[in-house]
Amino acid sequence: MAQFNLPEPQPDPLLQLIGKYRADTRPDKIDLGVGVYRDDHGNTPVLAAVKAAENKLQQEQQSKSYLGLTGDNEFVEQLGTLLFNDATIALGAQTPGGSGALRLAAEIYNIAHPQGTLWIGTPTWPNHLPLTESAGVKTATFDYFDKDTQQIMFDSSLEAIDNAKAGDAIILHGCCHNPTGADLTPEQWQQLVSLLVEKNIIPIVDLAYHGLGDGLEDDLAATRLITTQCEEVLVAASCSKNFGLYRDRTGAVYMTSHEKSTATRAQAVFGQIARKIYSMPPDHGAAVVRLILQDSTLKKQWHDELKTMTERVKSLRQSIAERFEVLEFVTRQKGMFSLLPLSPVQVNSLIEDHAVYLAGDGRINVAGCQLDQIERFVTSLEAVGFTGPQ
Helix, strand or coil, X not given: CCCXXXXXXXXXXXXXXXXXXXXXXXXXXXXXXXXXXXXXXXXXXXXXXXXXXXXXXXXHCCCCCCCCCCCCXXXXXXXXXXXXXXXXXXXXXXXXXXXXXXXXXXXXXXXXXXXXXXXXXXXXXXCHHHHHHCCCCEEEEEECEECCCCEXXXXXXXXXXXXXXXXXXXXXXXXXXXCCCCCCCHHHHHHHHHHHHHHCXXXXXXXXXXXXXXXXXXXXXXXXXXXXXXXXEEEEEECCCCCCCHHHCEEEEEEEECCHHHHHHHHHHHHHHHHHHCCCCCCHHHHHHHHHHHCXXXXXXXXXXXXXXXXXXXXXXXXXHHHCHHHHHHHHCCCCEEXXXXXXXXXXXXXXXXXXECCCCCEEEHHHCCHHHXXXXXXXXXXXXXXXXX
């Protein structure tokens, strides 16, 4: 007799899409679904700076002993120096990727504010709600973006903050919004942050694509504004995209505060939470990032490679818009993703009839497209009756 009465697991739509793409034997298939950066040859490369750091690590590493609950503290410090203003007090912990960072952020928020509500603008990264709710956090949503018109619903964001109570929290995409690519203007960020301060709402910044929008410094501007003006901020940072360390699961969670004692206490609590979930984070990716950020030559090499990636994504956006003028809006969006106003029937036809793979909600990974695929991508959109925003 079975001892485990388990529910039937619900398949992840994106993982299903990946499997279906791999099984597709059509030679001209296009993968705009999975959210990884690809170069002009369709590869997700290991950066030269990463390879050099790995070689250095292989020669210099003396032990595989445990790191400790907060991981590689020098990595956390070096990454924090990259992310925040010099005057910002930021202490944190290494985590298994950005997802691990978000989970620790949700856990510590729930400890401090068990009656609080976490507000999340939609559409958003599909795992935001399941991940934060699994930590016991109460969530509420508001409209961030209208897919049909390709417009940010900024008034809705302000209304949600205005309706929130002191001690509530809000997830903010630091840059390169996933899945829309639609970021607030500097003026909108300032207005939103001022309201957060007035209402005493706690920002949780999801920072996963910095460097792939307008460049590293510009992409970090909103996060630096938030952490400078808001008294306490949680930041979940990922190194998957901008260092190309997807499978090495490299990230960090930070508490920034106007009071060092608060950040210090939060750092210790991060370690206690980690102990109950995964104990200690993996070392390799963090060690690689630490070596890159510590070495001026490797750091410059990484900056140059990241700039090349950024310029490629911008060029792809421009080329897509030039080929099909109703897609002009993608040139105003940033980072790897755009959310096209496609119906489920159109998405299904693109996949089944044209071998163009994309997420079910119409999200495309611009960084997954090749220049020689743009023509077929556009003709496929035309074939399914895509006419652009309303």
